[in-house]
Amino acid sequence: MASCPRCHSTADATAAAWCRDCELLYDGWSRRHATDIVWQAMVGTVIVSAVGLGLPVLGVGTLVAAGGAFAGFGAILGLSRLTRRRRRRQFLQAPLPRAYLPAPK
Numbered sequence: 001m002a003s004c005p006r007c008h009s010t011a012d013a014t015a016a017a018w019c020r021d022c023e024l025l026y027d028g029w030s031r032r033h034a035t036d037i038v039w040q041a042m043v044g045t046v047i048v049s050a051v052g053l054g055l056p057v058l059g060v061g062t063l064v065a066a067g068g069a070f071a072g073f074g075a076i077l078g079l080s081r082l083t084r085r086r087r088r089r090q091f092l093q094a095p096l097p098r099a100y101l102p103a104p105k
Helices: 020-033 036-057 062-093
Strands: none
Touching (some): 020 062
16 A cells, blocks of 8 residues: 555555545645636737737737637646646645654664
8 A cells, every 4th residue: 555645644545645544635725726727817818919909900810819818718727737747846845733643663
């Protein structure tokens, strides 16, 4: 059985994920950073506006400008993945509560 990479508990852990307790702790911790979505959505909106609205004004075809929606969605998706990885690393660097330290051997 695999152990949790964060707290080294063997309960409910798989090789690729944390145990249930660590996931719940991370979920609560990450809710304090819920405003991360604001800047990601703003960047996507700027891309959609610039490409989708700006290019037709400059004379580029509407089919090319429609790609702005896909570019904006791709920017939001990519930024959310990068932010999620960064927040997980931040959470891993935070100290564990004393109750979650592994038992002495």
